[in-house]
Every structure is written in structure tokens, then in C-alpha cells.
Amino acid sequence: MTIATTTQLADGRELIYFDDGGRVHDHSAVDTRPLDPRSEANTGELRFDALTGDWVAIAAHRNTRTYLPPADQCPLCPTTGANLSEIPGSSYDVAVFENRFPSLGPAVGAIGEFPQWGTKDRAFGRCEVVAFTPEHTGSFGALSTERARTVIDAWAHRTEALSALPGIKQVFPFENRGQDIGVTLHHPHGQIYAYSYVPPRSAVMAAAARTFYDAHDGRETLLGSIVARESESGERMVAQGRHFSAYVPFAAHMPLEIHITPHRHVPDFAALTGEERDELAVMYLDVLRRLDNLYDTPTPYIAAWHQAPLDSLLRPAGRFHLELTSPRRAADKLKFLAGSEAAMGAFINDTTPEQTAAVLRDVSAELPIPTAKKVSVS
Template sequence: MTAITSTRLSDGRELIYFDDPGTNAARAAGPADQRGLPPRGEPGEVRFDALTDEWVAVAAHRQARTHLPPADQCPICPTTPSNPSEIPAADYDVVVFENRFPSLGPALGPVPENAAWGTKGPAYGRCEVVSFTPEHTGSFSTLSETRSRTVIEAWAQRTEALSSLAGIKQVFPFENRGADIGVTLHHPHGQIYAYPYVTPRAGVLGSAAQRYYEKHDGRETLTGSLLKAERQDGSRMVMEGENFSAYVPFAARWPLEIHLVPHRHVPDLAALSGEEKDELAHVYLDLLKRLDALYPTPTPYISAWHQAPLVPELRASGYLHLQLTSPRRAADKLKYLAGSEAAMGAFINDTTPESVAERLRATVPAPATAAAEAAPSQGVPA
């Protein structure tokens, strides 16, 4: 079983070690943070956009956050005498800690009610960093299956813990991978945001799911019916397992887009069984390796875990699934969101979902080397 050890950094932020089965938890816990960091500041603010009925976080303090430091100054590598990092231990397996430069939090609470033009409030919530490995190079796809399983356990545990915090309405684990996506640290890591509101995208997906659920008297879910339709059609399927299947969606928006869906209706990662987590550790690695095998250089991507929002009207119909997307449309070309997509939200895809699925099925995922993962992406503007 994964051992979990919680501690505090010198400014009061929580840090949690998640250890692979068999790891000595006492070793992983390591020494206390000796940096003597100043106390944490107050949260930024959220402002209500009356034109769209959406909340916007204003986090000007993040301008000072770390940006692509050299390897010997990486803030999420294990601590050394010359680099007292965010992680005090000399070694670890997986670590989750509160972001030093959060978009939301550290205070908790609800957004203002009856919002209108001019409404603002504290940016309540919580932002966490998930370091997948102590190794500075590589990516999630180069992890062992055991380590992948530990990360999944961390996602599940943090989803459950964050969902119980005051005012939280949505928990979102994700990974931005690659300079073309805009990462600020090369070290393999992801993040978890706990929002005090339902985000715009989750609201759209949740409303569609709820309408379908009500139309079918609570007997069918929208995500489940789409999975069934894709499996019956078969032309866009990438893989099918005992508990999870992956496909390129019929109306994919991105040049590379894969949805990974559990066969059982569950609201979030915390609701998965041990058997389902075991299979997920394997199939998720397989998908990422297939994505990287498409081109000579690593593929930039956003890995977004869509979990059911924590509001009663959207919770029952919500269905956990992963949306794995990349703007890469050729070995040397990226898709940028321009007029139609950025201004109107009307996507125009440069690839066909069927051809992308065929390529992914035909790809033989080979383990990538750390050196290959460290190489910069060759994507250039279209």
C-alpha cells in the first residue's frame, strides 16, 4: 500500500509524501524545512464577469513565480546543500505540496452571492503541486507502472481531501507538459486546483450531462452513452481494457485529442476501486507513450481530469474522464487558437478523428529515454 506522510514547510504550507509500496516512509519524510520562509500572503481576488456570468481570478503576485530555472536550482528536486528546495527530503517517490505562488488560496471560503458587475472577493481555494519523481528529467510516460500507480493514489487522496474543504466546488487534477504548452518548470510534475466555483468548461459539460441524465430518468449518463457509442462504432477507438477504454472523440477539437473513460460510472478519482486504479496506471502510461511515439520529439500536451463538480445539481450526472489534448498537428507545426477559436469558441480541427485514432492504434509505444524527454519540442507556429 502507498504510505502517506504529511508535514509542514517553514511558511506553514502542507507537504505530503506518497511512497511507493515497500518504501521506508520514515526515510521519505526526511528533515524539516530549514529555509525560514516568510509568512504566506493574503489571497488574490476573484472578479465577476457580468458579460459571461463567469468568475476570473486576478493573481498579480504570480508574476514573481519561478520560471524555467536551471536544473541545479529546480525547486521540486530533492533538497541538497546547494539547493534548499521546496522538498526538504534528500529523496522521495511522489510529493504533493501547496503552491508557493497560488492562483487560489490559501484562505478558504465561498465566492460572493448575487454577483453582478463590480462584484469581487478573495480568491479562496487551494492550489497544489504534484511532483511525480525526484528525477529532474523525463516525464510521466517514463515512470514505472508502480510509480504511476502511486501518483494515481495521490490524485485520489487529494481529490477526497480537497473536496471536503469549506467552499470548494470543483477539484481539478491536471498536467501541462512541454514548453509549447507554457510550463514554468521542466521537472515532471502536475497540479491540482480546488476552485470555490464551478469553472466555465465544467459548467458546460455538467449542464449537458445533467440534461441527458434527467431526460433518461437517471438511468443513463451522457459520458457513458458516448463511450458505448464509440465502442460500438470502433473507428475512433484507441484501446479497450477491462475497466477503461480510450478513444478519439467523434467531434474532436484538437489535432490530437484522446478521452480515457472508466467503464463504471464514478464521479471522481477517489471513487475508483483498487482494481480500477491498477489498470489505470497501465493504460494511462500506454496512452502517453503512444502520443510521444507519433513524432521524433516529445509531444506537448494538457492532461485534464474532469471530475463531477461538488454541487448537487451536477454531481449525480457527473462522470470521471480524462481529456488528453495536444496542439501539435504535424512534426513541425502547432495549432494556435486564433480568431474563430479564441474569440468565438468555434473550433476548426486540422485533422480527422478517425485518422488520428488509426495512427495511435498503429503506434508501438516504446519506452522513452530521459535524454529524449529532456530535448526541446520542435513545434513551430503554423
């Protein structure tokens, strides 16, 4: 059982410690930094794009956020005399805190209905940072199974808490890994965004899921059907367990793309049972280690944990799942989103999903990275 301990930072932001395996650490250290109190008046704005129906967050204050600091000034390492970080204690297992430079929030509430050209609103929502480990170097894939399980419990805890905030319509945990993806901190960490609207990609997936659900009179779900077919085919399957399957999707957008989907229909992290969380920790580490063993250097990726929107119409059909993608198409080559992908959203993949799945099945999933076979997926 993961123990959560809640406290506050010097400016009033929430900080929550999650301790491994039921052990309770001393989290009594106080943040002594001379920070100005956080104000909801500093919440940015949302502007409505009438051409696409998208909301765009305007967050000019984020230009001053921390950018690739040296290791001895990392804001996610435990506090020392020379580095008063975001985490005041001298040690921790997993820590979650409100982002000091949020894209959304800190104010929460409902945005207006029936937007049109020129509509803008406050950027209601919440942005949190999840520090996976006190160690400055490493990656999620290098965590122990116990620590990965603690992070999953933290994601579940925060999903439940953030879903209950006024006006929140979507909770999205994610990790950007590697400078090629655009990370601004080297310390292993992820983020959670709680949106006051359903983001565009989630809205598209939710609509497709609902259409399929209605067509089958609520007896079958889209992702459930996909997992069953991938399992039956097997040619794109990377790993299978009792509760989850990991596979390269039939129409993968990116050179490296793996989905992890539960066999049971659940909307989010919070709905997973203890046994499901146990297996997910093992399978997620397995997949990440395979990615890192493909080449001689770590693989950049985006881990996007898709959870069902909180909208009462869309939620029954939406199934929780991971979409793990990397632009890496060879040891020294990245796929850049250019005209067709970036401007039109029409993806072109130079690698077949079947080839990618075969390569991932073949590569080692062990740590530390031994003499793993280095291969190309191009």
C-alpha cells in the same frame, strides 16, 4: 497500498509524501529556508465577468514565480546543500505541496451568491503541485507502472481531502507538459486546483450531463452512452480494457485529442476501486507513450482530469474522465488558437478523428522509445 506522510514547509504550507507500494521512506528532514510565514491575507481576488458569467482570478503576485530555473536550482528536486528546494528530503517517490505562488487561496471559503457587474470576492481555493518523481528529467510517460499508480493514489487522496474543504465546488488535477504549452518548470509535475466556483467548461459539461440524465430518468448517463457508442463503432478507439476505454472523441477539438473514460459511473479519482486504479495506470502510460512515439521529439500536451462538481444537483450526472489534448499537428507545426477558437470558441480541426485514432493505434506504446514509426496526423 500507497503510504502518505504529511509534514510542513518552513512557511507553514502543507507537504505530503506518497511512497510506492507500501514502502515507507524517512521523511523527517526539515525545511530550513528563511521563509516568511504564509498569510491568508495574501489571497488574491475573484472578479465577475457579467458578459459571460465567468469568474476571473486576479493574481498579480504570481508574476514573481519561478520561471524555467537551471537544473541545479530546480524547486522540485530533492534538497541538496546547494539547492534548498520545496522538498527538504534527500529522496522521495511522489510529493504534493501547496503552491508557493497560488492562483487561488490560501484562504478557503464560500464566495457570494448572485454576482453582477462590479462584483468581486476573495479568490478562495487551493492550488497544489504534484511532483511525479525526484528525477529532474523525463516525463509522466516514462514512469514505471508502480509509480504511475502511486500518482493516481495521490490524486485520489488529494481529491478527497480538497473536496472536504469549506466552499470548494470543483477539484481539478491537471498536467501541462512542454514549453509549447507554457510550462515554467521542466521537472515532471502536475497541479491540482480546488475552485470555490464551478469553472466555465466544467459548468457546460455538467449542464449537458444533467440534461441527458434527467431525460433518461437517471437510468443512463451522457458519458456512459458515449463510451458505449464509441466501443460499438470502434473506428476511433485507441485502447480498451475491462474498466476503461481510450478513444479519440467524435468531435475532437484539437489535432491530437484522446479521452479516457471509465466503464463504471464514478464521480472522481477517490471513487475508483483498486483494480480500476491499476488498469488506469497502465492505460494512461500506454496513451502517453503513443503520443511521444509519434514524432522524434516529445509531444506537448495538456492532461485534464475532469471530475464531477461537488454541487448536489450536478454531481449525480457527472462522470470522471480524462481529456488529453495537444496542439501538435505535425512534427514541426502547432495549432495556435486564433480568431475563431480563441475569440468565439468555435473550433476548426484540420484532421479527422478517425485518422488520428488510426495513427495512434499504429504507433508503438513501448519504452524506451525505439525505432517507432514517425508519422503525421495532418
